[in-house]
Amino acid sequence: xxxxxxxxxxxxxTVGGGTLALLRANAELIAAxxxxxxxxxxxxxxxxxxxxxxxxxxxxxxxxxxxxxxxxGVDVFVEAIGGADGPARASVEAALxxxxxxVTANKAMLAVHGAAIAAQAEATGAPLLFEAAVAGGIPAxxxxxxxxxxxxxxxxxGILNGTCNYILxxxxxxxxxxxxxxxxxxxxxxxxxxxxxxxxxxxxAHKLAILAALAFGRPVDFGSVHVEGIRSVSALDxxxxxxxxxxxKLLGIAERTAAGVSARIHPVMIPVTSPLAPVEGVxxxxxxxxxxxxxxxxxxxxxxxGPTASAIVADLIDIARGRHxxxxxxxxxxLSAEPAVPITEREGAYYLRLMVxxxxxxxxxxxxxxxxxxxxxxxxxxxxxxxxxxxxVVLTTHICREAAMAAALARIGALDSxxxxxxxxxxxxx
Amino acid sequence: xxxxxxxxxxxxxTVGGGTLALLRANAELIAAxxxxxxxxxxxxxxxxxxxxxxxxxxxxxxxxxxxxxxxxGVDVFVEAIGGADGPARASVEAALxxxxxxVTANKAMLAVHGAAIAAQAEATGAPLLFEAAVAGGIPAxxxxxxxxxxxxxxxxxGILNGTCNYILxxxxxxxxxxxxxxxxxxxxxxxxxxxxxxxxxxxxAHKLAILAALAFGRPVDFGSVHVEGIRSVSALDxxxxxxxxxxxKLLGIAERTAAGVSARIHPVMIPVTSPLAPVEGVxxxxxxxxxxxxxxxxxxxxxxxGPTASAIVADLIDIARGRHxxxxxxxxxxLSAEPAVPITEREGAYYLRLMVxxxxxxxxxxxxxxxxxxxxxxxxxxxxxxxxxxxxVVLTTHICREAAMAAALARIGALDSxxxxxxxxxxxxx
Numbered sequence: 001x002x003x004x005x006x007x008x009x010x011x012x013x014t015v016g017g018g019t020l021a022l023l024r025a026n027a028e029l030i031a032a033x034x035x036x037x038x039x040x041x042x043x044x045x046x047x048x049x050x051x052x053x054x055x056x057x058x059x060x061x062x063x064x065x066x067x068x069x070x071x072x073g074v075d076v077f078v079e080a081i082g083g084a085d086g087p088a089r090a091s092v093e094a095a096l097x098x099x100x101x102x103v104t105a106n107k108a109m110l111a112v113h114g115a116a117i118a119a120q121a122e123a124t125g126a127p128l129l130f131e132a133a134v135a136g137g138i139p140a141x142x143x144x145x146x147x148x149x150x151x152x153x154x155x156x157x158g159i160l161n162g163t164c165n166y167i168l169x170x171x172x173x174x175x176x177x178x179x180x181x182x183x184x185x186x187x188x189x190x191x192x193x194x195x196x197x198x199x200x201x202x203x204x205a206h207k208l209a210i211l212a213a214l215a216f217g218r219p220v221d222f223g224s225v226h227v228e229g230i231r232s233v234s235a236l237d238x239x240x241x242x243x244x245x246x247x248x249k250l251l252g253i254a255e256r257t258a259a260g261v262s263a264r265i266h267p268v269m270i271p272v273t274s275p276l277a278p279v280e281g282v283x284x285x286x287x288x289x290x291x292x293x294x295x296x297x298x299x300x301x302x303x304x305x306g307p308t309a310s311a312i313v314a315d316l317i318d319i320a321r322g323r324h325x326x327x328x329x330x331x332x333x334x335l336s337a338e339p340a341v342p343i344t345e346r347e348g349a350y351y352l353r354l355m356v357x358x359x360x361x362x363x364x365x366x367x368x369x370x371x372x373x374x375x376x377x378x379x380x381x382x383x384x385x386x387x388x389x390x391x392x393v394v395l396t397t398h399i400c401r402e403a404a405m406a407a408a409l410a411r412i413g414a415l416d417s418x419x420x421x422x423x424x425x426x427x428x429x430x
Numbered sequence: 431x432x433x434x435x436x437x438x439x440x441x442x443x444t445v446g447g448g449t450l451a452l453l454r455a456n457a458e459l460i461a462a463x464x465x466x467x468x469x470x471x472x473x474x475x476x477x478x479x480x481x482x483x484x485x486x487x488x489x490x491x492x493x494x495x496x497x498x499x500x501x502x503g504v505d506v507f508v509e510a511i512g513g514a515d516g517p518a519r520a521s522v523e524a525a526l527x528x529x530x531x532x533v534t535a536n537k538a539m540l541a542v543h544g545a546a547i548a549a550q551a552e553a554t555g556a557p558l559l560f561e562a563a564v565a566g567g568i569p570a571x572x573x574x575x576x577x578x579x580x581x582x583x584x585x586x587x588g589i590l591n592g593t594c595n596y597i598l599x600x601x602x603x604x605x606x607x608x609x610x611x612x613x614x615x616x617x618x619x620x621x622x623x624x625x626x627x628x629x630x631x632x633x634x635a636h637k638l639a640i641l642a643a644l645a646f647g648r649p650v651d652f653g654s655v656h657v658e659g660i661r662s663v664s665a666l667d668x669x670x671x672x673x674x675x676x677x678x679k680l681l682g683i684a685e686r687t688a689a690g691v692s693a694r695i696h697p698v699m700i701p702v703t704s705p706l707a708p709v710e711g712v713x714x715x716x717x718x719x720x721x722x723x724x725x726x727x728x729x730x731x732x733x734x735x736g737p738t739a740s741a742i743v744a745d746l747i748d749i750a751r752g753r754h755x756x757x758x759x760x761x762x763x764x765l766s767a768e769p770a771v772p773i774t775e776r777e778g779a780y781y782l783r784l785m786v787x788x789x790x791x792x793x794x795x796x797x798x799x800x801x802x803x804x805x806x807x808x809x810x811x812x813x814x815x816x817x818x819x820x821x822x823v824v825l826t827t828h829i830c831r832e833a834a835m836a837a838a839l840a841r842i843g844a845l846d847s848x849x850x851x852x853x854x855x856x857x858x859x860x
Contacts, residue, residue, distance in 0.1 A: 022580055029582060030579070035760075137720075143573065147572045148567075150743030151456070292736040292739055293740035295731075297729040310723035325753065330463050334462045
């Protein structure tokens, strides 16, 4: 058996600690599958004194992750620090500059600087692997970059954030409001004290930007991802969705159309019969559509120490075996810069909930505005009657352009009889 | 870009023809992802005159696949002939002996001769890849062998035969009997004229033998797979399953327990809430359970020209990129021969349907026999009353040993009041 692969690990939080624990727990099995032992020999973290529950005896300690990344005794650098910039980016760039393979779980860094970092990796010939950056333990990156590499990918759609999926699952299963479900998620450790990164869709958007780059062979372009989170999803809309045969999920969808590539994160209504509908709680799922393979769905745990470590160590085994792939599946010079299609170009169906004063003529006014913008109604639902008071009215449309829907909505929202900002949800037949 | 990878393709049926079509349709994309063009330059098939819908002009024609496999102008040999022995095996062995990489979709050959063929590949250093042999277009082999390589796998469970899944789906959705659903599957081309290979579970067992070898790091052992097909599943049992909150599926299950490894194909009842329950029609799905990653589920099309070609070309891209892995994930010398655990050692719950004469004392007799064998009842269901005539009685048990259940069943089947052979289905909480 070849000499051990010496790993320098920066960051000893959930991800780094989990990686260290996994490499030790399954050392013999990993050595067999990697063709050689994989051993963490040096680490770096912010606070040397903190007890992390994994013994650090025998490991060389670096105060500076950049020094760790370029140390001659380190064969591979694992970045588990986090953050798009700062020490994470500095150490990754230093490792690549030194021609050293890098494994990272850092979706923010890859989404924002991925194109430049991949170009650097290509220039120095150093492998750059990031299975753990998307969908945790699900081998989604490998499936897309290698397993489905023969296909022209037409669409990627996924539940990419476990925090949001947990909150939406709780809201539906227990008929709770968003704030209450969020508090419960925080209590259980599924949401951060400051949850905005997750619930505003930014984390999912980072992941989608990476998937879209791989799927469509284009440089990572986080800036072109349309992002909406789940703060405005209400228990009432979840209940109406159920009545109409839908579930509400926060989905990331990237599509290739004749006009270019669109990538967007927002709450959607999908049919209960969709294979993504039963994916509940903290689970993630990604569906790829390829021209020869059809639809392939992958589901599993999208976060946590074990699943994330599983992905990082898979990358290390690839490196140990010498299995090498360009970071985004092909040489950077071959990546195409197809235009990004804005959300206003979306063609699809919509769910619209209005709080209106229950009086004659209101529906007529709304219908007329929709007609003026060529938006065709599929269904209308008004539950209960309270003459002169506010009642919810739910409309679903046939397929129309988002720009038309938005223009109609602006006028509808301005009607006297509409007494709260309208709620709009996109319906996807995934 | 490097020189093209020259492919010799033996077999021009659904699989071979699809591979040729895919390599041509997505040639530019595949060249970008593979780092070089991948081109079929030579083919072999039984009947040169037959029109296959793909132009063969410019390709060298070989009457003998063994000659094709060893031709100096061929860089990689793709075997799409089929059959465990005969020309398929001869040509694969010839290619490997010549040190030439082999890609095959041949699950029968791998299940029966996989250990020997993999050892030969290892001895000559020639890559042997077979993504298309299991679950069609789903990158299940790559996920297991590479993506989840850091994990000790505890269980593999899958819907591995689209023909059976289609028949069971039709039986449930349209309340049809087996023979009728089979005829419909044959009419649609989802089942062969001689369907026994699929419906008796042999095809699924081939795939499970391959998955079990990869999952548990042991030589392929088709002989130790317990195989039952779906001929005996009745519309009545499917209806009762629905009433009890279950679906009936033909599953392949391979598990590692303290006693060794068990692998079995048989119809099972799984809860409707199982992630495998909504996998319907010709779709396949595989669930892997790993000690760090938890459960990962993959779903997609398990057969057909496009999905199978997608898997074969993914293997060719791996070869073009020089991504090399031992056929079963680790060196043959490291594979362990854990004992195979027979089905009689299964511990689980059971569903039992009896056709009994409706008269006092029958249930008491049955209950007494179950008690004698320490089988504990969970539920009992008798629909309708027809004193003196035959009625179905459905029992479900708590967890017990298969051997005990089988012994009890033999005695129950021999009761005068039990007027047809009992139906037994295993319940799995997957």
